[in-house]
Amino acid sequence: MSKRTTEDHRALDVRKLHRAGALAAGRSCGWEWSRRGEVVASIGIEAESLECLRLRYQLTRQGKTEAKDYRVPITWTPCHLGGNRPWFLCPCCGRRVAKLYSSTLFACRHCLRLNYRSQQANKRDRPCDRSWDLRRALGCDEGFLSLPAEYITKPKGMHWRTFERKVEQLRRVDARALGAAQAMLGTIERKVNTARAALARC
Ligand SMILES: [Zn+2]
Numbered sequence: 001m002s003k004r005t006t007e008d009h010r011a012l013d014v015r016k017l018h019r020a021g022a023l024a025a026g027r028s029c030g031w032e033w034s035r036r037g038e039v040v041a042s043i044g045i046e047a048e049s050l051e052c053l054r055l056r057y058q059l060t061r062q063g064k065t066e067a068k069d070y071r072v073p074i075t076w077t078p079c080h081l082g083g084n085r086p087w088f089l090c091p092c093c094g095r096r097v098a099k100l101y102s103s104t105l106f107a108c109r110h111c112l113r114l115n116y117r118s119q120q121a122n123k124r125d126r127p128c129d130r131s132w133d134l135r136r137a138l139g140c141d142e143g144f145l146s147l148p149a150e151y152i153t154k155p156k157g158m159h160w161r162t163f164e165r166k167v168e169q170l171r172r173v174d175a176r177a178l179g180a181a182q183a184m185l186g187t188i189e190r191k192v193n194t195a196r197a198a199l200a201r202c
Contacts, residue, residue, distance in 0.1 A: 009101035009112065010041055014074070014086045017045070017053075023074060023086055025049050041102070049199075050074065052192050053088075055106060062151070072106065073188055091188060092145070092181045103145040105181070113143050127177035134170045138163075144174040145181070 010033045014023075022029050025047055032042040043057035048071070056069045072091050076084040087096045090108035100106035113132060131144045139155040140147065149170040154163045 009103065011102075012088075012100045012106055014088050014098055014100075018086050023047050023050065023053070048192075049196070050076070051195065059104065068105070070105070070185060071189060071192055072100070073192065089188070091185055094184060094188070103143075105145060105185075107145060111143070111181075112145060127173055127180055131170065131173045131177045134166065134173060138166055138170070144177050149174050 012031070017023055017031070020029075021027065022031065022045055028044070028046040030042050031045050032039045034040060043055055046054040046056070048054050051074050053072045053074055054069070055072060056067075059066045059068050070091065073089040075087050075089055075096060077087065079085050087098060088100050088108075089095070090097055090100065090111060091105055092107040092111040095108050095110060097108040097110075100108060101112055103112050111128070128144065135141070135143070135152070138152050140152045149167050152167060152170075154160065
């Protein structure tokens, strides 16, 4: 089974965005990825404030196109040599990271399990980790953010009934994992709104 690496996904690098001026409050721009000189993907980026980036794009999967529109918080830390450097807060887990990778949502490498395995046994009961364990048992190396359970193919030698039971179980776990990711996005949205309201008052 080949392991997915960060190179398989389109990355958004917060330092590159900063250098390009895309993080300046009020700035709207398009961000493109190209391969051999041809644009293969693009998204719309709007810096609503220094602390909040809004991403808009179309996601096409299995022939279906979906419009995505959500916010990613930005945080700044002082540099040794002066000035501040930006970080994304992952919209799925809230981790502070320099890069986000494309999937159903842009998320950090930890959330997409890119070349990474969680060592923290005490967190195994989290739905996203449970989902990952079930997927591995089915020979699947993609997470719930990139591949829905019903698209997983049956491993050779596994009985259909066993396979269907496992997929059904995974579907329930994935729903909880997605719910947790959405709750995280909701929390971020509320924090952004509270911060904006506080700014408007002063
Ligand atoms: Zn994350």
